[in-house]
Every structure is written in structure tokens, then in C-alpha cells.
Amino acid sequence: MFDFSKISDECIKCGKCIPTCTIHQVNTDETTSPRGFIELLGDYQKGELELNKNTKDIFESCFLCTNCVDVCPNSLPTDMIIEEVRYDIAKKYGIAWYKRAFFWLLRHRWAMDLASKLGYVFKSCAVKTDNKRGGLIPRFNLPMIKKDRLLPSISSKSFLNSYPENIKSSGKRRVAIFIGCLANYNYTEVGDSLVYILKRLDIDIFIPKKQKCCGAPAYFTGDFDTVEYLTKKNIEYFESFIDEVDAILVPEATCSAMIKHDWEIFFKNRGLDDWSKRAKKLNQKIFMATEWLYKFTNLEEILKKSSVKLDKKVTYHDPCHARKVQGIYKEPRELLNKNFKLVEMSDPNRCCGFGGVTIQSEKFHLAKAAGKPKAAMIKETKADFVAAECSACRVQLSNAMFQNGVDTVFKNPLELIAEALKRVK
Ligand code: SF4
Ligand code: SF4
DSSP, X not given: OOOHHHHHHHOOOOOTTGGGOHHHHHSOOGGGSHHHHHHHHHHHHTTOSOOOHHHHHHHTTOOOOOHHHHHOTTOOOHHHHHHHHHHHHHHHHOOOXXXXXXXXXXXXXXXXXXXXXXXXXXXXXXXXXXXXXXXXXXXXXXXXXXXXXXXXXXXXXXXTTTSOSEEOSXXXXXXXXXXXXXXXXXXXXXXXXXXXXXXXXXXXXEOOTTOOOOSHHHHTTTXXXXXXXXXXXXXXXXXXXXXXXXXXXXXXXXXXXXXXXXXXXXHHHTTOHHHHHHHXXXXXXXXXXXXXXXXXXXXXXXXXXXXOOOOOEXXXXXXXXXXXXXXXXXXXXXXXXXXXXXXXXXXTTSOOOOOOHHHHHTTHHHHXXXXXXXXXXXXXXXXXEEEOSOHHHHHHHHHHHHHTTOOOEEEOHHHHHHHHHTTOO
């Protein structure tokens, strides 16, 4: 367990974290800043602060972007102690019915498959399709979702149900794909692109059909029972094939950070050291897809030699869980700049403002405010595409651009790389 009081004592109150804080940029109050959160949590542990509706509201406003951790001279884990207190909040106040229903679906793949199918068949009753952006616009105000909002599309068939378990190539190397729920049900073109790239590189593909959600949505909401359930199932499953693959590729920053970074800490904090060690052991073979493709294949060389030049401008947004948590920012850029004109936006490292299930539902005004400057800096680049290896960023940025009249289209870098590779003979 984190000792909130100790962390509070270790905060030297330098304020370096404050200008970088996503919620503080939206709500410039000391209570909604990393330094403020830490102080409040220290008081809470000492019994000097009650967990009431007001403090619940404060602790649920953090975007968990990790900007504060990145700049803090003492590397204080503000995001993680917020996640911990959300567990206490969930115990005291419960979790809203629709979030519980969503997490239940995440625990039961068959039910999520069914819900997604029904959503696809009946979507036209509630939403209209925006083909240009690849999203859905509600026809009327839904609970928690207003009709001025762009929602993710729903695919007719999930990624996991679209491919056989094994796709054979040269037999020399074999990787597994962990797809993540948004890319499995909503943005299936991400997985299709990764499969295409791996086939072109003659790498055998294993698509583990029994993989479950990584647990991130539940972790950020304080539903630790769901996290424990999903994580243990995944660890047991990964262990059953880990020695038979070179790597498990994850085309999603949040899922990858959750698996590689948070699983181990989650179990350690619960005193489940054996599970923590098992999670740590798996880490060595978990990679973001662009990282592995860049470091362990000749993809960059192929793209470079191809002399394929696509007359399109791309700007790259750094997902918090890629750059700050895993140090991945160079790899997708190096793969993209061979065939596209890469233009940097003024602050690619600024959080998009997705923030998790609670911010996207109950506190969407915060996500909207955080997304506006990001949409403006994308517009300034005049790029055709904004890329980020993260479907949560895709949900947030696609909507921010839609609401702020920006015509740039979001693509996962793998989609753009596959597009370029298709032109290589
Ligand atoms: S995680 Fe992000 S939003 Fe939360 S306190 Fe840190 S910088 Fe602010
Ligand atoms: S940067 Fe770290 S030490 Fe400085 S105020 Fe923020 S949390 Fe405290």
C-alpha cells in the first residue's frame, strides 16, 4: 500500500508539476493540482480529511496523465495514489450502475461480443455515421452523452473474431498480438494493419483468443475486484504461451502501460507478491507495436529504401502512457517519417484529455476543455492526419477535432505504415 503521509512529506512543494497538470490547466485551483492532491491525501490518511462528496469530486477530476510524475524531482507517484484513493471512494460510495455494467461486459468476452454485435445492428436507431471521421454522432441526447459529440464507430466483427488463432509465415519468428478492447470492437483497422505489416515481414502471428481486457478502465475507476480478476486471468493465459513467442505486441499505449507497468505495482500494493513477480516476468516480452517493429525488424529499412512518398502531412501526438510511462516517442516517428511529411505540433506531449471512464461520462466538460487547445494545435499544423498509438487518444482527439471544426483525420501510426507498405513492391 502507498503511504500517502510519507509521499506528502516527500513533496517539497516546489510547484514544478503545476504548470504541466492537465486538470490544473482546466481548473486553476490548488486543490486540483498534483501538489494539492498530495497534501489532501496526506491529510486523509492522518484522519484530518473526510472522504465526502466534495473530496470525491476533487480526486475524480485527475486525468491520470502522469505529467506531474514526469517532472517531479522526487518522482512522486501522484497518479498511483489517486488510483488508490479511488478504490476507497468506490468502497464508500459504490460505482455507478452503468460503469458496473460496462466492467461486467469487460469481464465477459461473450457478452461484450454480443453487446457489440447488437450495437452494430441497431446503431442507426440511435446514431448517425460520420464516414469521413469514422465515428458516430448521437441522434438525440443519451444518458451522459450529448448529441454534439463524436463517438467511436462499432465494427461489424471484432478483430479477435476476424482471424484464425495462428497465421503462418516463414516460421522463423513468431509474435502474439494483444489487441485492447477499443481496437477489438471499434477500431479494427488497427489490428488489420498490424497483421498486414507482420505478414509482409514474414513473421508468424499468434492471436490469443482468450485474452481479456487489460483492466485499465476499471483500475482508473477504483474497481479493483475487476482489475484483479482480469489481470490474474491474463497472467495465467500469457504464461501458457509466452515461451512460444518472441514478443507480445500491443498497438495501444494505455493497455501496454497497464500490462508492463501497472500490473506489477497493483499486485505489490495488495501484498500479492507472487502475482507481482509473475507480472514482472512477463514484462520483458511486452512491447508497444511500433517499438518492437522499429527495434527488432528491418521495417524501417524497407520503408526507407522503398522511396514511396505519400503526399500527406502527418503530425504525431504523444500518448501519455507511451512517452511518459514507457519512453516511446521516437519509434513511431522514425517509421512514419520515411514515407510521410512529419510536422510537429507546438506541444505533442500535452495530454489529449481523455482521462478515463468517469471523465468521459460524468465529467465530460473537463475532457472537452482539455481537448480544445489540443485540437487548435493540430489545426495549426495543417496536417492531413494526426497519429497516436492509442485508441483512447483517438476517441478524445477525434471528438475534440469534430467539436472544434478541425478537418484533420486521426489514424493509428500502424494504419499509415501499412498504407505506405502496400505501395512497396
Ligand atoms: S496525473 Fe495529470 S491531471 Fe493528475 S495530478 Fe498529475 S498532472 Fe495533474
Ligand atoms: S513537483 Fe513533486 S515535489 Fe514539487 S510540488 Fe509537485 S509533487 Fe511536490
